[in-house]
Amino acid sequence: MRHKFLGTGEAGYHPLRKIRTVFSGLRYAVIYDWSVTYKLILSTVVLTMAFAARAWVDFLLILVVTGMVLFAEIFNSAVEALCDFVETRHNEKIAIIKDMAAAGVGITIFVWLVVLGLELFRLFGPAT
Secondary structure (H helix, E strand, C coil), X not given: CCCCCCCCCCCCCCXXXXXXXXXXXXXXXXXXXHHHHHHHHHHHHHHHXXXXXXXXXXXXXXXXXXXXXXXXXXXXXXXXXXXXXXXXXXXXXXXXXXXXXXXHHHHHHHHHHHHHHHXXXXXXXXXX
16 A cells, blocks of 8 residues: 555555454464454454343443453563564563563453453353
């Protein structure tokens, strides 16, 4: 795609190319990053149960937090890969950057686990 400000790249906007790039990145993340894979599988199972129970608000909430945690995991993996590409040796500043990216993932994982736990309890917990 052509960069608007630099004037580099190919001319024209191709939405199908964008979609293909998104799925290529997701496929790469699922294949090579176990943390993305297990979260996607677990969320799919819980999403299926919420869909089967026709709990639409719960389904949407699980979908949103799953998207949030997958985004954080993929972004963290990209930041770590970029840091390793830029500096192969140990660097204290790179370590801090990686720790901050991991902290962002940690926060989203906590929210994701709370939502999944509460939804599973609501779906399978004691009937009220």
